[in-house]
Amino acid sequence: MARLRSPQKRQAILDAAALEIDATGLGASTARIAKRAAVAEGTLFTYFANKETLLNELYLDIKIELYRLLNSGPSANGTLKERTRHIWTTFLDWAIEFPEKRKVSLQLNMSDLITPETRERVASYSGTVAQTLTELGQQGASRGLPISFASSVLAAMQEVATDFIARQPADRQRLSDLAFEAFWKAVD
Amino acid sequence: MARLRSPQKRQAILDAAALEIDATGLGASTARIAKRAAVAEGTLFTYFANKETLLNELYLDIKIELYRLLNSGPSANGTLKERTRHIWTTFLDWAIEFPEKRKVSLQLNMSDLITPETRERVASYSGTVAQTLTELGQQGASRGLPISFASSVLAAMQEVATDFIARQPADRQRLSDLAFEAFWKAVD
């Protein structure tokens, strides 16, 4: 048997890519990513066929991690508001802890690089969160609006809240609470 | 920089840049931008010192145009809700009419290319809109939140609404109305 492909090395490349893209944008060079991951330039391409694939895998990796967090905890139990609140809090915790992942995810999402196939793969990891978001879209206030409208508003307001908390970390709890209540009034 | 020969040529380059960036991202080459603007590659650099400057000027140009629209109409009169509604509608009209400008503005805003100076210059064009947004941030529901929170929520929900209208243009009026009311509940 030859050397095995190392999951750690793969992850190191993904992590390096996130940091590098955070620092310099989607134009971040594969050479710099490899260097930051402490592998040779060519090694990157034994783990990812090309840069586009690397970026898609990075997006998937980030989203899977986020969904795993969102789907943990007291999932199916609780009222809709409680479950939505859990999503809200979990997302904010993640976004504050890993600002580079959040930023990279947004940039990749906005770019034309993410393939429909990757989006499908991402969706397959949504788990019980999807059910909560669907319920959210069927509430009274969303009458006449597409089902996914409420979850889009949730995502948008999470981003807003994250931005403000990042600027005023000391007020984290209060900002999170107030922003969530504002959100809830919009969709309830 | 001396006074420039042809304002039309300058604007042609900015317009071409917006279209090209919309099509291929911030990595759009100056050569392609020049070609689309029907000027020589070198000419671009007589109007803009370098690519970064071009992108900053493009951002400024887009924002100025948007602010000009937002500040037109029955500005100071009317209730806060009416004035906010005017902003909402005007933005959506603009975003639907010029999707490439909206997209480019978002991409530039998220990138690290826009300098603090540019942001200041942008702010200097905000006009009476700023007053309305300030009032919005001082309303009851925003108690305890930063003043700019409400306007950030406004911007975020405008984006969400634009996305949904872009996908269902036939429902434009209804989606706009319902989304605005949802927004208003959040901040009122």
Add this chain to the structure above:
Amino acid sequence: MARLRSPQKRQAILDAAALEIDATGLGASTARIAKRAAVAEGTLFTYFANKETLLNELYLDIKIELYRLLNSGPSANGTLKERTRHIWTTFLDWAIEFPEKRKVSLQLNMSDLITPETRERVASYSGTVAQTLTELGQQGASRGLPISFASSVLAAMQEVATDFIARQPADRQRLSDLAFEAFWKAVD
């Protein structure tokens, strides 16, 4: 007006390509070709869109020059044998004088790089030579063989003769004469 693209520079690149390919094969790098032509690496690509195009243009360039030589002189006059003999001699002179062009032409012809379009363009330069070769293919000895058979034999024997003359340059005239007579017996 800006600087004009220089035909000399273009030709310098083609010449450098021929020498470089002669020395190291079709894998000759564009960097080395550019260096030998005394232009920057990037300059090569302002004259030729890519390496494949460069090689096709090189093939065309070589063939055009050869056809120009073959079509000069007392073309339409003389017997078929005299005209064929003119082709024979002219080719040998060229092949001995420019061995690298001959070799590169053979290598390119054998590779899969030359497009049908290039071959058509080459054919359009064949001029009166084509008429002579056609007549050659219609002679008695070629009965039952494709028309182009005789000209293929001519080309093949020219190559053989060139090889021997290259190894025994002192016997040039005699080898050429004897080889031509051998050829003529084959097709007459």
Add this chain to the structure above:
Amino acid sequence: MARLRSPQKRQAILDAAALEIDATGLGASTARIAKRAAVAEGTLFTYFANKETLLNELYLDIKIELYRLLNSGPSANGTLKERTRHIWTTFLDWAIEFPEKRKVSLQLNMSDLITPETRERVASYSGTVAQTLTELGQQGASRGLPISFASSVLAAMQEVATDFIARQPADRQRLSDLAFEAFWKAVD
């Protein structure tokens, strides 16, 4: 080099190399050759010290096989024409049956990769064919020409005939006969 484990594996690599070079030229990568041979990338280098060695061995392998065929059959008996005709037919059969080997052999022969040592080793396998070719070169028509001239013409015309037969396989026998007679007139 010690005795090699598996002659089959060695031959599989050589066969794969021929096919791969036929498909993509001398630039064919060792990785693809190994893959086609169903061995690991590194294994290729346990059988051949490096790529250049592999190509030399491939050339030798092809030539040995061809000489083995040419030297089979009613070798020493028969007239010179009959023996030459045997070479002619045998070569054509081989070239039509293994077009990729013929093409690769030509490409390698023209490249600068084949060492003098390899050419010597090839020559050592020529067997009784060498005698026939020598006799051919001593015939009347070749007076004044190098001894090897006739055999070079033979090889050249075999190539021409092969090309035409490849394009008109239905006329194989007739084309072969006529072309051989044309050849014979040249050297007899």
Add this chain to the structure above:
DNA sequence: GATGAATGAGGTTTCATTCAT
């Protein structure tokens, strides 16, 4: 001022070869 050819650094990717397993 306008042009676009010229530049060479830097981008992505391939590749022959090595070497840990």
Add this chain to the structure above:
DNA sequence: TATGAATGAAACCTCATTCAT
């Protein structure tokens, strides 16, 4: 011996910018 991950030089090509015309 066999494997295939690891390597980094080198390949082709793009690009922002300069500058001769």
